[in-house]
Amino acid sequence: MKPRVLFVCTGNVCRSPMAEGLLRDMSEKVGAKVTVASAGLIAAEGEPPSRNSAVAMKEGGIDITAQRSEMLTPEMVEEFTHIFGLGSGHIEVIRAHFPEALEKTFVVREFIAKDGRDMEVPDPIGGDLAEYRETRDLIMEAMPSILSFVTTGDPHPEG
Secondary structure (H helix, E strand, O other), X not given: OOOEEEEEEOOOOOHHHHHHHHHHHHXXXXXXXXXXXXXXXXXXXXXXXXXXXXXXXXXXXXXXXXXXXXXXXXXXXXXXXXXXXXXXXXXXXXXXXXXXXXXXXXXXXXXXXXXXXXXXXOOOOOOOHHHHHHHHHHHHHHHHHHHHHXXXXXXXXXX
């Protein structure tokens, strides 16, 4: 079955659109067949990514400007094979509302974190471009382990 990966943050305009763009780009570059999307726990429907999110991603050659925010739905939880929250709080909310999703919910930095604090990707909303770059980089660090995990079941890619 083709992996279907959903990234979830709060408003679906900063962190999760970046994660969606990063994993989509990485999977395309290596020829992995992965469906990628994002959603928010309290997202306003149809909003574009924040300006600084789009700029930070464009600096890395990834255009996320066509993405639009969506609220997480029960259908999404059922449809996706892997759900990654940008912070542990996102996963706690998802698991509380959708206990059946326990086995397929993870924190983005879970496989590379040294401790609990290292798992969190702080929300850059309202911050300057440097904060968005830092957020992008924190998410990017996790992408090789996520791509490996969703395609092979092993979060530790060779190499």
